[in-house]
Amino acid sequence: MRLSNAGRWSLAALVVVIALVVAIWPRGGSDETSPRTYADYVSQGTTPAPERAPGDTDQSLAAARVAASLAPCPAPAAGTTPAGPLAGVTLECLADGRRVDLGAALAGKPALVNLWAYWCGPCARELPALDEYARRAGDTVTVLTVHQDPKEGNALSALTDYGVHLPGVQDGSGRVAAAVGAPNVLPVTVLIRADGTVAAVLPQPFDSADQIAAAVHDKLGVAS
Known part of the structure; x- marks a missing residue:
């Protein structure tokens, strides 16, 4: 059966209407399943984000x-004075x-602070590589990770899966990133001098311990 011109136009109009309905129809479940990052809280006007998710209690995380x-997280050395942008920034280990x-714990020694999140592929x-670098550096450089999402339990599970045992703190509210002026990307490596001042903020992933060692030597003058 052949359609008349009017029939063909009616069919075409129906197809267009269906396409528009599909385009604007809400995607069920997407908001619940996608991870909420610090940037999400900012864009939705719900800052400050929580340091950790409400369900992540000490008991549930044990x-x-x-x-x-x-x-264990680094402890302040005797006689050191916290200085720089991380002075007074207190977070959960x-x-x-x-x-x-953090300002007290990192004072007196060069430090590498790595910002990451459990959902970040380049971070994984x-x-x-950062774990390998930390073993190589030993006591010459303090290496500390900073988890940038409220879901602390997911961070612990991810680190277990990666086989990474670096010391780290929980910072779902993005206090460290704000203090050092880090861009809204992950991962970010922050290199901090012994006096607490920031030597470099590097918004890039590293592929090997050698690359990390080269960046530390270039920005902090520390061979490791």
């Missing part, structure tokens, strides 16, 4: 902390839930 077996004053590839 088993995940044991499984992750992370190194992923290993045990204790509060850590970079963290093992």
